[in-house]
Amino acid sequence: MENPVRKTTFEVIKFAKDVKINKKRIKEIAKEWIKEKIEIPPWPKEYHLETNDKQKMLDYLIILDAVNVCFWNKKERWAINYKGKKYNGYYAWATALKKFFEENPEKANLEYFSKIKFKDFKNILQNGKNLLFLKKRWQIIKSVSFALIKKYDNSQSFIKSCGKKMSVLVNKIYKELPYFADISIYNKKKIYLLKRAQILGSEIWGAFDGKEIGEFNDLDYLTCFPDYKIPQILHQFGILEYSPNLEIKIRNRNIIPQGSNQEIEIRSCTVWAVEYLKKTLENLGKKFYSFQIDWILWNKAQKIKIRMPYHLTKTIYY
Numbered sequence: 001m002e003n004p005v006r007k008t009t010f011e012v013i014k015f016a017k018d019v020k021i022n023k024k025r026i027k028e029i030a031k032e033w034i035k036e037k038i039e040i041p042p043w044p045k046e047y048h049l050e051t052n053d054k055q056k057m058l059d060y061l062i063i064l065d066a067v068n069v070c071f072w073n074k075k076e077r078w079a080i081n082y083k084g085k086k087y088n089g090y091y092a093w094a095t096a097l098k099k100f101f102e103e104n105p106e107k108a109n110l111e112y113f114s115k116i117k118f119k120d121f122k123n124i125l126q127n128g129k130n131l132l133f134l135k136k137r138w139q140i141i142k143s144v145s146f147a148l149i150k151k152y153d154n155s156q157s158f159i160k161s162c163g164k165k166m167s168v169l170v171n172k173i174y175k176e177l178p179y180f181a182d183i184s185i186y187n188k189k190k191i192y193l194l195k196r197a198q199i200l201g202s203e204i205w206g207a208f209d210g211k212e213i214g215e216f217n218d219l220d221y222l223t224c225f226p227d228y229k230i231p232q233i234l235h236q237f238g239i240l241e242y243s244p245n246l247e248i249k250i251r252n253r254n255i256i257p258q259g260s261n262q263e264i265e266i267r268s269c270t271v272w273a274v275e276y277l278k279k280t281l282e283n284l285g286k287k288f289y290s291f292q293i294d295w296i297l298w299n300k301a302q303k304i305k306i307r308m309p310y311h312l313t314k315t316i317y318y
Contacts, residue, residue, distance in 0.1 A: 001167040004192035012268035018243040019265040025238040030280040041299045043206030049098045058155035065200040066144040067137040078131035114145035143178040166216040173197040182317040195318040199225045202291045224274035224294035226267035227318040232310035233301040258315040
C-alpha cells in the first residue's frame, strides 16, 4: 500500500515557492553521518511508562499521542516537576502521564479516560498552566478513548486487527479515531501529513522492541513525522532553505497559520528531505527507515544550539 503522505507531499515540493530542499547538503550530511558511524537512538523508555501489561502500555501510548501536539508557548512553556527534576515539552507530557498511570492503576485505562473530568485531566498536567489547547486536549482524549473502546472493546484488539501491517494501522488511526486526520489542502488537492497517526505506530513498535504486539512487517511504509523540530534542524543543517519572507516570519516568531501554503510547504519538504536523506544513506551502505532518521534528527535537535527558532503554528495536529 502506498503511503498517501509520500505521494501527496511530493506534489507540494514540485510547486513550493517558500521552501526548497538542498540536495547537495543532503549528500554532505549523509557522508558526515557515515563518518560518525551514526546509529539509531533507542526509544526513550526512561521517560515513558514501563510495564509488562500490554493493554496498559497500549492505552498509555494511545492517550500519549492523542495530544502529542503544540508544546511551545510564546511566553513561558508549560513544565512539570517529577522526582526533583523539571520537564517541559513532549517529555513533560510523557512523564506526567507515566506518573498518573503508576499512581492510579485502577484508572490507567481508556475506559477511565473516555469519561475523565476536566479538573482531573488538569491535575495530571499539574494544572497545565501555559499549555495551549488545554480544554481541547481534554476533549480529544475523551473522544479518542471512547471511539476506540466502542468499536474494538480494547486497544489490543485494535492493534491486532491490523495484522502486523503498519500501513493498515496508520489508516485505521486517522480514519477511525477522532482528531487524527492531519490533512490539508494545497492547490485544491488534499495533502496528507499524518504526523500523530504515524508517530503512534512508531511508538508502539519502539515500546515493544518490535516484538509481539509491536511487530510490524512493513516499517518502510512510515515517513518522518513532520512537526516543528525536524524542519528546524533540517534548516540548521542547510537542507531546508526558506524564502526571505518566510525566514523573517520564523525569526520574528510570527504565527504561520495552519493550512497555509507556507506551513504545508515546510512540512511537505520536511517529509521529502528525510526521504532523500534516507536514499542517500542507503546508497552509501547505511539502511534506515524514514522514522529512524526522524528519531536521529529529533535527538540531535535536543542536544545542539540551533540558530533559528522553529516555526510557530497553532494546531492540534503536531
